Amino acid sequence: MSQSQKDLLKRASKVLARIDNSYAYFPEDETPVFNRGEGIYLYDPDGNQYLDMVAGYGTVNQGHTHPHIVQALLKQANLLAHTSATLSNVKVELAEKLAELSPIPDTLVHFDLGGARATEGAKVLVRAYTGKPKVISFSNSFHGRSSGSLSMYNADQFQFLYNVQKDYYTAPYPYCRRCPFGKKSCDTCNWECLGKVQEILREHKDVGGIIVEPALGARGYIFPPMDFFKRLRRICDEHSVLLISDEIQMGMGRLGAMFASEMYGVVPDLILLAKSLAGSMWPLSAILGRRAIMNSVRPGTLGSTFAGAPLACGVALASIEVFEMENLCERSRTLGKYFLERLEERCKGYPLIVHIEGRGLAIGIEFELPNGDPATAEVERLHHMALRKRLLLQRGGPAKNMINMIPALNITAEEIDDVVDRFVELLNDLLLEPQVVENMAASAASAAAAAHDARQA
Numbered sequence: 001m002s003q004s005q006k007d008l009l010k011r012a013s014k015v016l017a018r019i020d021n022s023y024a025y026f027p028e029d030e031t032p033v034f035n036r037g038e039g040i041y042l043y044d045p046d047g048n049q050y051l052d053m054v055a056g057y058g059t060v061n062q063g064h065t066h067p068h069i070v071q072a073l074l075k076q077a078n079l080l081a082h083t084s085a086t087l088s089n090v091k092v093e094l095a096e097k098l099a100e101l102s103p104i105p106d107t108l109v110h111f112d113l114g115g116a117r118a119t120e121g122a123k124v125l126v127r128a129y130t131g132k133p134k135v136i137s138f139s140n141s142f143h144g145r146s147s148g149s150l151s152m153y154n155a156d157q158f159q160f161l162y163n164v165q166k167d168y169y170t171a172p173y174p175y176c177r178r179c180p181f182g183k184k185s186c187d188t189c190n191w192e193c194l195g196k197v198q199e200i201l202r203e204h205k206d207v208g209g210i211i212v213e214p215a216l217g218a219r220g221y222i223f224p225p226m227d228f229f230k231r232l233r234r235i236c237d238e239h240s241v242l243l244i245s246d247e248i249q250m251g252m253g254r255l256g257a258m259f260a261s262e263m264y265g266v267v268p269d270l271i272l273l274a275k276s277l278a279g280s281m282w283p284l285s286a287i288l289g290r291r292a293i294m295n296s297v298r299p300g301t302l303g304s305t306f307a308g309a310p311l312a313c314g315v316a317l318a319s320i321e322v323f324e325m326e327n328l329c330e331r332s333r334t335l336g337k338y339f340l341e342r343l344e345e346r347c348k349g350y351p352l353i354v355h356i357e358g359r360g361l362a363i364g365i366e367f368e369l370p371n372g373d374p375a376t377a378e379v380e381r382l383h384h385m386a387l388r389k390r391l392l393l394q395r396g397g398p399a400k401n402m403i404n405m406i407p408a409l410n411i412t413a414e415e416i417d418d419v420v421d422r423f424v425e426l427l428n429d430l431l432l433e434p435q436v437v438e439n440m441a442a443s444a445a446s447a448a449a450a451a452h453d454a455r456q457a
Helices: 004-015 068-078 088-103 116-132 156-162 192-203 228-239 259-263 310-325 328-347 374-388 414-428 434-456
Strands: 036-038 041-043 048-051 107-113 132-136 168-171 207-212 242-246 271-272 285-290 355-359 362-367 394-396 402-405
Touching: 004 328, 041 414, 048 285, 048 414, 068 310, 088 107, 088 285, 107 116, 116 156, 116 207, 116 242, 116 285, 132 192, 168 192, 192 207, 192 228, 228 242, 310 328, 328 355, 328 362, 362 374, 362 434, 374 394, 374 402, 374 414, 374 434
Parallel strands: 132 168, 132 207, 207 242, 242 271
Antiparallel strands: 036 041, 041 048, 107 285, 271 285, 355 362, 362 402, 394 402
């Protein structure tokens, strides 16, 4: 790390609280500091280039500082940046565009400031429309860090600090590799995870909605079976509860369609968007929903000072134009397939890697030790090593034993090849680390002993 980087970190340590999410993933003295971005690249103050495979957790789907979006930002800033509680022309135009694209019939749109605010708004709409206060969420989901959004998922570590009342029910997300019901094969699956949803709905009559991610995002890129959403939609219809698709990270082209639910052939009652909606230039979220649901609360119930500001809406219009001009949804499908194939080809047979799966440009790589335990420490080590090789990766998974690849959707095949080359080089380096060698040997011995005991029994 250069002297200027070290100086910035030293200055940061004097004024920035470490409760900030920025500090969560790297050692304090190695937290990266950037001052410029372009496309899939980030640059530090010394001009060093980093390949960004995190894309702002899905915020930079159109790439860093896309010129079309930057120009829209400057243009709108010179026209109108903010108003009081009134409408702007660009707010109307953006709502029209989203309603036109939306798979939900007769869509109305509500804008707010970010993903957590969108999930809070969805909760309010569920209660207002159905008269029932609770929702079903899924294990290992993530819907935001505000009190309202935390009340919709099982994040026990936050319950005390945020003083969140537990007003949700939890069903297991279909994590087929580590089935919570102990199934060893998809062929023997009886959809026990959805059976749990049915059980909750039979036992509790205060459920008005089910909120679900089209694929797990912050908790690791885990993908449900393709039929999962259709079956969940039928359950919602049978019990007259609302289906809420939380597409804050997995929407906006990430899985290969503008709306992730479209990839599963399902129309939700509410769709939640944020992150790349405004091309990373401004915090903006949107709830898309059926007219009757959206009109179930009186004006003024939802919103905040900067929600749907003209600057945000002007930028979001340009952001959607980039999707259309550059065919980003199609690129996500085709280049995602290429990326997945290259990783599978180059990583085949590597110790520790047990599963690689992806949809669109969302790819999860799962690591395990020889005895089947999650390779959590090894993935953390790999994550830090990658930073030193100027490759930014996201670490996730319920046991933090997954590496996620989530680049900007305008990445090229050549850039994908570069990422894969660097990743394979890192894997080779990781397998030479003394602590990793020791852990793998101990794990292999444990697995052999367990196998021997099983044979003797």
